[in-house]
Structure formats: structure tokens, C-alpha cells
Amino acid sequence: MQFKPFPELKSERLRFRKLTNEDAPAILELRSNPETMKFIPRPLLLDIEGALAHIKMINDKIDENLDINWAVTEKNSDKCIGIIGFFRTQPEHFRTELGYMILPQHKGKGYVTEGVNTLLDFAFNQLNFHSIEATIDSRHVSSERVLIKNGFTKEAHFKENFFYNNEFTDTVIYSILKRNFKK
Numbered sequence: 001m002q003f004k005p006f007p008e009l010k011s012e013r014l015r016f017r018k019l020t021n022e023d024a025p026a027i028l029e030l031r032s033n034p035e036t037m038k039f040i041p042r043p044l045l046l047d048i049e050g051a052l053a054h055i056k057m058i059n060d061k062i063d064e065n066l067d068i069n070w071a072v073t074e075k076n077s078d079k080c081i082g083i084i085g086f087f088r089t090q091p092e093h094f095r096t097e098l099g100y101m102i103l104p105q106h107k108g109k110g111y112v113t114e115g116v117n118t119l120l121d122f123a124f125n126q127l128n129f130h131s132i133e134a135t136i137d138s139r140h141v142s143s144e145r146v147l148i149k150n151g152f153t154k155e156a157h158f159k160e161n162f163f164y165n166n167e168f169t170d171t172v173i174y175s176i177l178k179r180n181f182k183k
Helices: 021-031 048-063 111-125 141-149
Strands: 014-017 068-074 080-090 095-102 131-137 153-164 167-177
Touching: 014 111, 021 048, 021 080, 021 095, 048 068, 048 080, 068 111, 080 111, 095 111, 111 131, 111 141, 131 141, 141 167
Parallel strands: 095 131
Antiparallel strands: 014 068, 068 080, 080 095, 131 167, 153 167
């Protein structure tokens, strides 16, 4: 994997570019919103400094060729409306994990489904991954729909295996193999 130069991607309605410090307000809006973070077991961001630290962590992993995330924008705008990318990458197994978030005002437009399809194409045809997984909270029905629309299949359902915010939740793992991907 080599992320230099940074691979900018495009789909029918979206552009995927590197996150910059100018995206901090959008990252803060995404990761400080209890509704957006409802199924993501991470602490809410509290301020711009936290957003800047999150952007730095993402970009450090890109610089180290470990993982990669993109800012999602509409094609005719540079404003970040979400994040999508790969983490927990296991190059020795040709496998990575997909994650995504979008601002609430952009939900229901099919952007996440379009973004996932674009990234799968890149991962399988440029990075030569063999499989991609996505781990979701079992209550996150809209995320499950996105994965199924993109050809993912359910691999596992773990009952109350994750403890966060004083509750046990179920984790579901979906995956897709390169041979099953259809652009």
C-alpha cells in the first residue's frame, strides 16, 4: 500500500479528498453529535482541538501507510460532509475494515451507499485487497442496509459482546470478497 500521492477519488455525485485542518468544524459537528455517534462507541468530541487531533491521527496513519480515510464532499463543493475509509488494515491478509459517517442533513440521499461502492472499487482494484469487513452495532439498521446494498454478507453476530456507556450491545460483522464485488 502506498498512499503518496494521496489518492483522490470521485463518484457520480461525490469527491473523496484528504482531510485538512479546515475540515475541523465538520469533524466536530460529526463526532460531537450524540445522534450521529449513537452507534459508534467512542467519546464525543468536545471542541475544535479534539477535531484537529482526530484529523491529525487520521493523516498520521495515511503518512505511515497504515490506514486511509477520506473527507467526503459533494462534487460541486469542497465542504466536508462526512468521512469514509479503511482502518485496522491487515496487509499480510489482504484485508481491511471499512468505516463511514455522514452529517445528518445528508442522510437519506444515497451518498453513503455511493461512497462505499467507490471505496470498494478502489480497494479491490487498486490496493488489491481480497476481503473487506465492516463491524456495526446490531441496532444500526441504516448501516446494515448500506452494506447489503453493496454486496456485503453477514459473517457473525456476537451477543452483548461490547460494553460501552454502561450497556452491553451486540456486534455484527459483515464482509465482502473481491470476487463478489460488483461496481
